[in-house]
Amino acid sequence: MDLGLILAAAGIITLIFKKLKQPLVLGYIIAGLLVGPHFALLPTVIETANITIWAEIGVIFLLFSLGLEFSFKKLVKVGGASSIMAFFEVVVMLVLGYLTGKLLGWSTMDSIFLGGILSISSTTIIIRAFDELGVKSQRFARLVFGVLIVEDLVAILLMVLLSTLAVSQQFAGTEMLSAVLKLAFFLVVWFLGGIFLIPTFLRRASKLMNDETLLIVSLALCLLMVILAAQVGFSPALGAFIMGSILAETTKAEKIEHLISSVKDLFGAIFFVSVGMLINPAVILEYAAPIAIITLVTIVGKVVSITGGGLVAGQGLKTSLKSGMSVSQIGEFSFIIATLGLTLKVTSEFLYPVAVAVSAITTFSTPYMIKYSEPLHQAIEKMLPNRWKASLNEYSSGAQTINTTSDWQLVLKSYVLNLVVYSVIIIALVLLSSQYLSPFLSNLISAPDWANMATIVITLLAMAPFLWALVMHHPQKEAQARIWANRNYRSLIIVLSFFKIGVAIFFIAFLLDRFLSVQVALVAGLGILLLLAFFSKKIQEFYIRIENRFLSNLNARELHEESKKHHSLTPWDVHLTSFTISPFSEAVGKTLVELQVREKYGMNVAVIERGDQTIMPPTRNERIFPGDVLYVFGSDTQMEAFRQFIETERPEEAVDSEKEEIRLQKLVLRPESFLVHMSIRDSGVREKTKGLIVGIEKKGQRILNPDSELVFEEGDIVWIVGSPSRIKKLHEMESTSG
Template sequence: MFLTAAAPSVTPHLQPLISDLGLILITAGFAVLLFKKIKQPLVLGYLIAGFLAGNHFDFFPSVKDTHSVEIWAQIGVIFLLFSLGLEFSFKKLVKVGGTASITAITQIITMVALGFIVGKLMGWKNMDCLFLGVILSISSTTIILKAFDELGVKAQKFAGNVIGALIVQDILAILMMVLLSTIAVSQQVSGSELFYSVLKLVFFLTIWFVGGIFFVPTLLKNAKHLLSDEMLLILSIALCLVMVTLAANVGFSPALGAFIMGSIIAETTQAEHIENLVKPVKDLFGAVFFVSVGMMINPDTLVDYAFPVVILTLVVIIGQSTSSAIGSLLSGQPLKQAVQAGVSLSQIGEFSFIIATLGLSLDVTSDFLYPTIVAVSAITTFTTPYMVKLGTPLSVLLEKKLPRKWIKNIQNYSANAEAIKTVSTWQIVLQSFLFQIILHSIIIIGIIVLSTRYILPLVEGSKFGHAVGALITLVIVSPFLWALSLRKIAVDEVSELFERRKQRGPIVVLIFFRMVLGLFFVGFILNNFFSPGIAFLALIGALLAYFIFPKQLHARYHKIERHFLSNLNDREIAKEKKTRRDLTPWDGHMATFDIADASNLAGKTLEELQMREKIGINIAFIKRGEITINVPSRNERLFPGDEICVIGTDFQVKKFKKYLDQNEIEAPESVEESDIVLQHLELKNESFIGKSIRESQIREKTSGLVVGIEREGRRMLNPDSHLILEQGDILWVVGDKKLLASLAKGKLN
């Protein structure tokens, strides 16, 4: 009976979706084998496979149901962006620093403008030109990383700068996709609409990231012992699709949601494992996406638009290389590294396809733009390895051909850009206040929106429902209201400024503004649930509760904060246990500390303490009463009341401070300006050339210590005293200001 009932459901022919998928994968498989054999990027193989399986090639079986393939391709975009997010993480954006940011922003601004201008010169309509500019501005992460692996240059300094620039490009590409969607819908560039779109994006990114970091790592951590690889894969994809749905519901691209969830999971300790599990799924659907891109290639269109393809290829290769190199120079990179980074970024790839697809799906770009971009991408993909190889000889050629004065100015600018910059007390205070106000305001507004949407409708018409709803909302939002209005921020810096009479007014205004903003949010919440009169009475009661229970709110907020920071730093802490972070003196600054009377370090020599070996900091001077010991020797002892000045990176100084706190050392309330400074010196004195650091007697002549050397763009931390000095070396020395100045002028022999 069972077999009889089931028989009618069996069809003699395969559904078009299955046969089309089989054709795509078979064609892609053979293309991949061929391109692997000839050592070319696999993406090109997928594009050619798509062309063969498409309707524009008559001598090969063609895909029948293109609509279904488009759906598979959309799923491919989601998994590509999810995987990209897994490799990204927002903390990487902070770590790449100004160098990568300046390089990426300079490149993108230049290429968007250049692409728009070139499009207009070719007579294209405005929307085509705008999409063209954005498409040409984004380099290909996949192609570059593959080229770096094949050429074995991934460990070189310039490669790190390129990868950092790609990280910044990816997040800016997401932002530009949102802005392009807004412009495409309105068909005009409206400043107010763009501003609203950016604010909306920042709001939801903050809410999703904060909420995601708070809940997702906790879920994965608590369920770790229950999850097999299969279940972890399913859970990860489920989280991805949940965020995709949320993004689509608030008007963003599904790809944005996938990227955000990937970046959230990237902060967990299981990120690498999840990335490996998702990779086969990403590869499968990614292949379908790239094949679908190849299916759009129309030979007739390419023949008709051969001239634009050639022009745009030259624009990408020359424009990307030049703008990226200039951006690297502006960020302070030496000429060689800037040129190497520039030529490495001279192609377009997967993000360009995604943005071109966006234009087609919104029906705002012409049909010829997509295949033209695919052709340009294919050509620049082929040229990428050769451009990377060209970096070193091109930089050597430029060093020979450019005027000597230009080369010297570039070297000096690079050294000056890396010099340690001081941050004023007011900058620290303003940054802290702005961060607290913006972050907690976004969280509070998010809670209010959820309350208005989900709690308020439930209590409508209920006798006591409004009071219960308002109470629930206030309880949830209370720790964040306390942090916004009453939490102490930058305590030491605020105290320092408050001691100066002229600075008290602005500090009081900042504190008052925070309290008024918190009061406004409380009143807004109550006004949603009550009439104005009752809301005012409830506001007084709420304020009394906030001032009566500050300790409880403080404890509750810090419990939430500790949980968030624990989830945020779990992966980093786990990595730190395995490998010690490589740090350089160009990331650092000078900091001063006092030796407390009861310090455990008092009476010990610097050799016994081994601070440099354990933590990586250097001691610039020890001030003992009226006596200052510049660059103390390893036999120097620390005594109670000594003031010591150390030089190190933010990470090293933070670690050193923790080490000092454990030994009862306190930071001084104020620091007098010292004669000991960290300064870079270009080696001009011929008497030093060919000598080791020890033989040059720089330490004895300047009462200083060589803490780093820059040589041909390569930087060395804590160089060995036997290292031979060479012409053109830039030395980083901590020592007496006057003696260093004399050495720089060549007055010391």
């Protein structure tokens, strides 16, 4: 009866909301209000305990589907600008939420949870609004998507920290740090283990799977991770999110997302209806003033914090403001955080309906905020002094800096990454051994010493490939070899090597100390390390197989999508293939007519993809930039010849061991300049600055990507992407010629 009542109310109300073009989430909440205990005109749900269980399942599937859209690889690819903006927003809203709660006279715990509720924007509502307004392809929308990805992970972290705080009832720094480290440890373990095992399992079982079995297996994996997360002390929702993010890296991700959508929609509807059932209209009326204040704080705080973060990241006023106006609401994660406070019995009952009311108001306002962001930007620009606008534009141009990576950066980054990853794996193996393997063998083998010895041997065999990788594996061999060639730095490489050996001995001793004395553990650890060195070749082969399996699974989705791009015309034995242009490629900076692709290789460049821009078909004067994806049409032989050329690096672009900064800078041509009356090609600017002329302002006319035959004239403003030091030398040559 209760389920029928809930779905009937949800169905009718959401049809009305669909007609009114309003978010369905709000319809579910209003449906819950109508069938809840605080509205007497309609039949009321009787067994609220059952509804609570269904709502918890709804949260699990909601987080599972968010994980499928999340992907940790997307997080790695999120630009620095989005990360800075997300950081600004979360910190500002946490502080504003806490201060607002305290000013309203609320308890410390209510104020802290209010900060958490206000700090996370609604992914569902923003994506829907972008779709309806047709702005998904705009630059600010891409920044907002990056902000939302970072916020998803921050929300998970907040749930863990708020749970820890609720239990301890005080700001205990050590407990907070312990909670964060515990979360980081299990995230790494689950991600590495999941990527290694699950894609392989799905691939090998794919012949046995139809839509039904894939749905059941996906739900089973989700709920198994939910159980695992609950067992180690995290919320079930975290486990669902992690499993979703693991499956997001597989080739079945889109299929699973499609299959799970109906289940998610059903239980998600129950969750949002249960949210509405907890709303007491009397409480909302009682707290109307706080709701209005918090709504204002949410909208203004989010707009200002995101806009400020965007300006600091050098994104310009227009892009930053439009981004800020887009995220001025709270949504599904805010409900989950509010529910967490109620479940842990640390927040007042009024906080939940207040949060829902604020969410409803800000959700209604979101499309209008996005729509009116452009007029607001124009109004602000008119009010800003010209000096401020010039400073903002100059800062924005200067912030678009590209840094080449030095050998030391590459080596140290690989050392730190390897140390973290292998340390987490080894610690996980030791903990699994002591918690599960040792008790199992103790029951199986009556002699305790023999049981301990068997545990040590089995665990060491499992640890061996990762201990070898920790000590011997060097992903950046070429960079390390270049550093080693400089005698001044050899001692540092040796110190790093001995440090890794010391860490490996520590981990072996860490294992042995659980079963033997400290002295024996240290001596045995050194002996075992020597034994591992003796069998280094066999262990290396085994490790490489493990690494290849992991990388194959990790990149399976991208490889699968890439394979779809290769289309062939069998009778002519030709096909369409894509090439990504390296920053050091011989082709960079040249036009298609200069490359002579058709004349030299008998092929055609059909399409050029540059970020979100698709150039189809490209003209002969189209210039090639780093990161461009060229789609070329030809035979295998022609493709191979073109590949060898495109992957050839320019001699002068060899990687330097020092960091070199690349900026966009301008050069104003004076009457006495030696460049006046010379063409771009004859001027030698590219060779002198190792830069690229990307634009020229000529008598008020702006020319982007000018032709190499264009002639410089007095008063031209030349925009060059290159090294500031080299462009400075060009300035000095100008002065000398004067």
